Amino acid sequence: MxxxxxxxxxxxxxxxxxxxxxxxxxxxxxxxxxxxxxxxxxxxxxxxxxxxxxxxxxxxxxxxxxxxxxxxxxxxxxxxxxxxxxxxxxxxxxxxxxNATVVVAVPQAWIDVRVMADLDEVAATMRTRHGRRLRVATKYVNLTRRFFAETGVADYRIVESLGATEGAPAAGSAEIVVDITTTGATLAANALKILDDGIILRSxxxxxxxxxxxxxxxxxxxxxxxxxxxxxxxxARTTREVRAAMPESGGIDLATLAGLHEAELPYGAPAGPDGEIVLRCPEAAMFDLTDALVAAGARAVSVRRIDYAFAAENPLAERLLTRLRT
Ligand SMILES: Nc1ncnc2c1ncn2[C@@H]1O[C@H](COP(=O)(O)OP(=O)(O)OP(=O)(O)O)[C@@H](O)[C@H]1O
Ligand SMILES: O=P(O)(O)OC[C@H]1O[C@H](OP(=O)(O)OP(=O)(O)O)[C@H](O)[C@@H]1O
Ligand SMILES: [Mg+2]
CATH class of the missing domain: 3.40.190.10 (Periplasmic binding protein-like II)
Known part of the structure; x- marks a missing residue:
């Protein structure tokens, strides 16, 4: 094992x-x-x-x-x-x-607080007037510390949350939250708003x-x-396979034609015995390619999706193996 x-x-x-x-x-x-x-x-x-x-x-x-x-x-x-x-x-x-975004959110009722700099002021005021620090509920403790340091907010305290984070302000256990959001429904339901520059990470x-x-x-x-x-x-998912029956005597330069349309000839340039050639191109380029083939005299052109396109290169594995070597 x-x-x-x-x-x-x-x-x-x-x-x-x-x-x-x-x-x-x-x-x-x-x-x-x-x-x-x-x-x-x-x-x-x-x-x-x-x-x-x-x-x-x-x-x-x-x-x-x-x-x-x-x-x-x-x-x-x-x-x-x-x-x-x-x-x-x-x-x-x-x-x-x-897909989800980690954000800094404050009560909607804080109408004058729109950006992180405003938050710094709120924190300073809380500290001087009430002698306590702004409380931030989150399970993203490290992301919060890093982001608050980068944006110059220092006077706060993290209240670690294990779930239902957005409920903390209403429950009185924190003033603001750092949490993940997708649709925004949970933030809205808890009367919270995202600060304009409060996007920590798109994940x-x-x-x-x-x-x-x-x-x-x-x-x-x-x-x-x-x-x-x-x-x-x-x-395979981003590629289409294009087959065309080309005239024997066409005399066209297939490699050039392919190159013009971001296509390749995975099985080589020479036409098969019945003049059939196989190309592959990005999905977005397929109609330009089929038009060009017809213009070059192709008798029949078909396009299909493919399930897998194996190649000698294995880009994901190579990337990792290169990292492991260094
Ligand atoms: N709307 C969302 N809310 C939370 N996480 C999301 C959302 N959309 C995508 N994710 C991603 O899914 C990951 C796991 O979240 P999920 O809530 O499914 O895990 P979980 O098993 O419930 O763990 P936990 O109990 O810690 O929340 C998140 O860290 C995030 O990367
Ligand atoms: O922006 P929305 O689409 O409303 O999604 C965001 C909510 O979804 C997640 O909670 P989840 O359902 O995973 O519960 P959990 O807090 O127990 O993990 C996350 O913690 C938010 O509370
Ligand atoms: Mg969850």
Whole structure:
């Protein structure tokens, strides 16, 4: 087991479903051990991988310590939990789900408080007039400290919150909050507003690799297999395959035509026996390419989506392996 790559996936919460869908798209089927309460599993058809089901915040800590090699979690949790993000992990790719923003929010009733500088004044006044410090409810203690220091707010105290943070001002346990928001509904329901310059971090779920985990030969091979499929799916999703029956005697320079339309000839330039050529291009360029092929004398042109586009390069794995070498 010690040579296995540990892949940490969210076991609950809002990231779970999307993370499963992401792996499924890449052809990586997660097989959970016997029963829904078994928090370990495997990847069907990929050897040398141990799947661990953990909460999103636990995934951040395990990547930090090196107990997990790869994981899916929110960037907010990575930046909150890890003291040295660059030295501990590599954020391989954003995943397009789990979008949320970490913000500073104050009571809507504070009409004169719009920016962080106003907050500094409020804090100073509270201190001199009432002899107490402004209280900030949050579970993002480190992000808050860093951001408040950067924006010059010093006279405050953090009240650590374990949930329902937005309720703290109404409950009287803090004056303001730092929390995550997506739709803004929870802030609005609690009569809070975001400060104009109070955006600490825009976060989404990321595929993250640990630089602290033991990367032996077995784990590196498993990494190439897993990331190879993820890259192949990513490449395929943004690409269209264009086939065309070209006239034998066309005399057109296919390589130049492809180059003009951001296309490539993955199987080479010479036409097949029946004059069929295969190109690949970005989705956005496909109609320009098909028009150009027709203009060049193509008899039939078809466009299709592809499931996977494997290539010699494995950009995600290479990025990480390069980091591990330095
Ligand atoms: N509206 C949202 N509120 C909170 N988190 C969100 C939201 N949208 C996306 N996320 C992301 O999902 C991550 C995990 O949040 P989620 O609430 O699903 O976890 P959880 O299992 O409930 O953990 P916890 O009990 O600590 O909240 C967040 O850190 C963030 O990256
Ligand atoms: O801007 P909105 O779309 O309203 O979403 C934001 C809310 O969602 C999250 O809470 P969650 O439901 O995860 O409960 P929790 O506080 O127990 O984690 C977060 O902590 C906010 O309270
Ligand atoms: Mg939550």
């Amino acid at each position: 010690s040579e296995s790559l540990v892949l940490a996936v969210p076991s609950k919460g809002r990231l779970q479903e999307n993370a499963n869908a992401f792996f499924a798209r890449a052809g990586l089927k997660l097989a959970q051990g016997a029963g829904a309460r078994d928090y370990r599993g495997k990847l069907v058809g990929v050897s040398g991988v141990e799947v661990r089901y953990l909460s999103a915040s636990e995934i951040a800590s395990q990547l930090a310590s090196g107990a997990a090699h790869l994981g899916v979690t929110g960037e907010d949790l990575i930046r909150e939990t890890l003291p040295d993000v660059r030295g501990q992990v590599e954020l391989l790719t954003p995943l397009g789900f789990g 989404e779920a990321n595929l993250v690799a640990s630089l602290k985990a033991p990367w032996g030969e077995g784990q590196r091979n498993a990494l190439r297999a897993v990331l190879g499929r993820i890259s192949a799916e990513e490449r």
